[in-house]
Amino acid sequence: MSEKILDIKDLSIRYVTEEETVLAVNGISFSLDKGESIGLVGETGAGKTTTALGIMGLVPDPPGEITSGTIEFEGENLLEYPEKKMREIRGGKISMIFQDPMTSLNPVMPVGDQIREVVLLHNNVSKAEARSRAEEMLEQVGIPKERYDDYPHQFSGGMKQRVIIAIALACSPELLIADEPTTALDVTIQAQVLQLMKALRTQYQTSMILITHDLGVVAKICNKVAVVYAGQIIESGTLKDIYTNKQHPYTIGLFNSLPDIEHETSELKVIKGLVPDPSNLPKGCKFNPRCPYCTPECCENEVEMTALSDTHSVRCIHVGEFDREA
Amino acid sequence: MAKKTRDKNQHHSMVGEVWHQFKKNRNAVIGLIVLCIFIIIAVFAPMIAPYGYDDQDAAHTKIAPCREYPFGTDNLGRDVLSRIIHGSRYSLMIGFLAVTISIIAGGILGVLAAFYPKLDNIIMRTMDLFMAIPQMLLAMCIVAALGSSLFNLMLAVGLSSTPQFARVVRASVLSTRGQEYVEAARAIGGSDFNVIVRHIIPNSLAPLIVQATLSMARAIISASALSFLGFGIQAPKPEWGAMLSAGRKYIRQCWWLTVIPGLAIMVVVYALNVVGDGLRDSLDPRLKK
Numbered sequence: 001m002s003e004k005i006l007d008i009k010d011l012s013i014r015y016v017t018e019e020e021t022v023l024a025v026n027g028i029s030f031s032l033d034k035g036e037s038i039g040l041v042g043e044t045g046a047g048k049t050t051t052a053l054g055i056m057g058l059v060p061d062p063p064g065e066i067t068s069g070t071i072e073f074e075g076e077n078l079l080e081y082p083e084k085k086m087r088e089i090r091g092g093k094i095s096m097i098f099q100d101p102m103t104s105l106n107p108v109m110p111v112g113d114q115i116r117e118v119v120l121l122h123n124n125v126s127k128a129e130a131r132s133r134a135e136e137m138l139e140q141v142g143i144p145k146e147r148y149d150d151y152p153h154q155f156s157g158g159m160k161q162r163v164i165i166a167i168a169l170a171c172s173p174e175l176l177i178a179d180e181p182t183t184a185l186d187v188t189i190q191a192q193v194l195q196l197m198k199a200l201r202t203q204y205q206t207s208m209i210l211i212t213h214d215l216g217v218v219a220k221i222c223n224k225v226a227v228v229y230a231g232q233i234i235e236s237g238t239l240k241d242i243y244t245n246k247q248h249p250y251t252i253g254l255f256n257s258l259p260d261i262e263h264e265t266s267e268l269k270v271i272k273g274l275v276p277d278p279s280n281l282p283k284g285c286k287f288n289p290r291c292p293y294c295t296p297e298c299c300e301n302e303v304e305m306t307a308l309s310d311t312h313s314v315r316c317i318h319v320g321e322f323d324r325e326a
Numbered sequence: 327m328a329k330k331t332r333d334k335n336q337h338h339s340m341v342g343e344v345w346h347q348f349k350k351n352r353n354a355v356i357g358l359i360v361l362c363i364f365i366i367i368a369v370f371a372p373m374i375a376p377y378g379y380d381d382q383d384a385a386h387t388k389i390a391p392c393r394e395y396p397f398g399t400d401n402l403g404r405d406v407l408s409r410i411i412h413g414s415r416y417s418l419m420i421g422f423l424a425v426t427i428s429i430i431a432g433g434i435l436g437v438l439a440a441f442y443p444k445l446d447n448i449i450m451r452t453m454d455l456f457m458a459i460p461q462m463l464l465a466m467c468i469v470a471a472l473g474s475s476l477f478n479l480m481l482a483v484g485l486s487s488t489p490q491f492a493r494v495v496r497a498s499v500l501s502t503r504g505q506e507y508v509e510a511a512r513a514i515g516g517s518d519f520n521v522i523v524r525h526i527i528p529n530s531l532a533p534l535i536v537q538a539t540l541s542m543a544r545a546i547i548s549a550s551a552l553s554f555l556g557f558g559i560q561a562p563k564p565e566w567g568a569m570l571s572a573g574r575k576y577i578r579q580c581w582w583l584t585v586i587p588g589l590a591i592m593v594v595v596y597a598l599n600v601v602g603d604g605l606r607d608s609l610d611p612r613l614k615k
Contacts, residue, residue, distance in 0.1 A: 091514030
């Protein structure tokens with residue numbers, strides 16, 4: 001096995017406001033080897049983005065606080081890093097791609113300068129050197145360097161996302177966190193951007209955490225998958241484990257809800273109910289109110305992860321007891 | 327080559343767009359022209375003015391506007407036109423510098439309040455406290471405490487409108503701070519200072535520019551009012567408000583001693599107001615087509 005680059009253990013993050021305490025992340029653990037990429041899949045509000053912000057040390061405090069866990073990056077716990085050291089990590093060793101390319105570029109700064117900025121922050125280089133590096137990055141993501149001085153509003157959505165990818169990769173980070181990088185783009189541009197990310201990732205040997213709710217995107221890019229529900233990982237494994245041998249009722253429901261191109265149906269299959277309110281989580285298995293196989297035991301104790309193989313584990317006490325194709 | 331020129335045009339599109347929008351507002355353009363004329367007059371005052379501002383002529387006192395003295399002369403035989411021309415220097419300078427003082431003080435306080443929630447209440451409640459005191463009274467207190475001089479006058483006018491600037495800046499920064507590009511700027515490792523200076527301030531400027539032009543008009547009036555009350559610039563310096571105040575005694579016989587400085591104040595303030603209005607409209611993206 002290659003070396004572990006990121007190892008998150010039992011990470012819990014909550015948001016405390018005067019009215020309520022929102023348990024956004026409840027004991028997430030996963031690890032990532034160098035060069036690997038993991039997909040965090042889950043519904044809106046499952047705690048995927050909060051996990052990412054936790055790794056970056058950008059959980060807004062207040063109201064957010066990290067209540068337990070460790071985030072080991074290259075063997076050191078990031079949660080113990082002082083702010084100054086954390087700043088060197090951000091953008092340098094770990095960088096993040098945000099969800100919406102329309103709003104994550106500064107509208108009054110030329111795009112090239114925005115790439116140059118990250119180069120200047122993390123490398124001891126002159127402005128001219130940083131500029132040539134930024135131009136190089138623009139070319140790498142398929143934008144002519146003559147457009148260095150253009151402003152974001154002169155770019156299309158797909159091009160803006162390319163610029164953001166250029167910013168994220170400008171310092172050759174060890175780890176790239178992509179938070180729904182293609183959600184705001186249309187399908188053809190999505191494919192281009194994904195292709196680009198895949199190519200650059202291989203070139204730079206970057207590990208990646210891809211946050212998405214699009215199972216197709218995960219299948220295309222990742223080699224590991226973790227399904228997140230109510231701030232917990234409820235099933236994790238390799239791409240093959242999850243796509244061909246899914247075990248958790250939620251994962252099964254998630255896949256069943258994908259429209260099937262071969263069979264004409266009038267209604268999409270949905271998982272009944274809504275994601276539980278993170279300020280008022282159900283007792284026992286977090287999925288029990290929506291689970292078709294729920295038994296009284298499911299509502300009593302916290303469910304632990306059960307390992308099915310070296311790579312595949314699932315958080316369900318009835319693993320294998322029900323018909324998976326139902 | 328053609329592409330190059332197009333790119334060139336695009337670079338300036340932010341400023342260009344604002345100007346394009348601004349041009350459509352005829353009043354604002356006229357205001358801007360008037361303002362430019364006054365600025366030129368102020369800069370070249372000693373060359374333009376036919377007499378010095380303090381040249382007395384005992385033989386020609388209280389002459390009504392005529393060919394030789396277009397704006398008449400005052401009780402000491404000083405040419406009112408020359409005094410107005412020289413006075414534009416003081417009035418415009420007070421306007422600009424007082425507003426600069428409020429922008430700097432209010433801007434810093436507003437940014438700090440918006441950016442650090444812990445400071446927010448301390449700063450903004452203090453500002454509220456100052457806002458509770460009428461601006462004029464506050465300015466008078468400051469001048470009375472510091473003594474009357476040109477600089478203290480500007481300081482007083484500037485500081486007394488600082489709370490408004492702090493409010494505007496805070497509101498604007500609060501809305502900018504929530505933008506995703508600010509979070510993205512942190513995610514690439516920017517420090518607080520870097521994020522504020524490079525990302526937040528440039529994106530929060532529009533309301534500030536408008537507030538500045540509108541306050542400049544108010545600053546000129548305040549300074550004139552303070553001079554009128556005797557707190558501002560002292561005779562024989564020809565500040566417009568002070569001239570108005572000095573002409574008050576002769577208002578029955580020599581109308582021009584009050585009307586002319588009053589008109590000068592009015593024209594500049596009006597010009598600043600329409601320019602401010604025009605800027606507000608052209609900077610507001612919601613009004614753009």
